[in-house]
Amino acid sequence: MAPEDNKGKIEDEDVSRRRFFTLMGLGVGWGSLFTALGGVGVGTARYMLPSVLYEPPTVFKIGTPEEYGIGVDTKLKKERQIWVVRNERGLYVMIAICRHLGCTPNFFQDQSLFRCPCHGSIYDTRGNVLGGPAPRTLWRAAVSLDPVDGQIVVSFNTRQDPDPVGTPEGLMVEELSREVEPYFLKV
């Protein structure tokens, strides 16, 4: 290639060698800075999510099925925030959290009803809403039997929450549709 062929090309370049390296330097510099800042931001966000928790366990054992008779057992309400309920077909665990605003309802043995002290929601022993502002039925927790010691294992944060049907009596869920694995023990 003859020298005069190249000459025109150099003059046409709108980015000189000096300008090119300046832009590259700026790009690398600012790029590194914002990459580092981004890393710090992501790391700090991750830092705010604790890696260890000092809370009550969400999966726990509550003894063998034989310990629970027909009806609602309220002995674990304070310690574990659950009711253990047995009917003629088996056993399920309901979570003692009102579906209105999260208070803890009380069980009234004489009425066989749960009543929430905060805003008066009423539930039957199946968790159906018979009155008050609660928009959904009580949660049921996932349960299983430990194969080694035969105890009931409750998984507090795995919850059954079916869509209820509005009826003249209240918000209802077909009971047999709720008595399914893993929310029911046929024992």
Next chain:
Amino acid sequence: MLNLLQKIRAIVNKTQVFKSIFRHGYPDTDGNRALVMFSNVILHLHPVRVRRGALKIKFTWCLGGLTFLFFILLAITGVVLMFYYVPDTRRAYNDIRDLGTVIYFGSLFRAVHRWSAHAMVFSVWMHMTRVFMTGSYKPPREFNWVVGVILLVTTLVLSWTGYLLPWDQLALWAVTVGSKMAEATPFIGAAGPFGPELGFTAENDMAFALLGGTVVGQSALLRFYVLHCLALPLLMALFIAVHFWRIRKDGFSGPL
């Protein structure tokens, strides 16, 4: 590409938000250059007139600025560490262990806090040494030297109160030794000169007030935590503001 950036800049420059933050044009005239200084809190810290020599790195070595940078780093990482640390003798050490072992970025934040603390103590001493060597403490700047000494003492006390918080053997015995020194304070310490004569015992003297007890225990941990995270940083910020304001008022001494 560059044209696009220029177009974006032209649009951004006309927005109300931009104009409310930068209340001046480009610093291409003397008037705008002055406005840049007046309207920026950091640039405003410099005196109105500075001798060329006083701005040389070789004159200040940026030591005061470095100290302030470490203080900012300590404030940020300190706030972040407070999310996980509980000043309870039963869990303080475990919280520190959690930060160092399991919490994401925990050991990084703790390391930055620890090394910045060491670096700040060092840079404060170096800054004061520089000020002494260049004679910058002399009148009319002697007031700012006194403020600087208060900042030095606050830095050291901050360092010492932070020392107790990990609640390990080193912390416990370092503060036990330190509080023995408080006990030996003249007039107000039970073991100091004229202390016993003035009625000071182990249950009413300076060390007792500092520890909230006669041994380094839960009260001492809580007191040191409050001093380290709240009282002393506030005092520090106040005196830093005065220090910077005096720099602006007094001007730079500059080399001879």
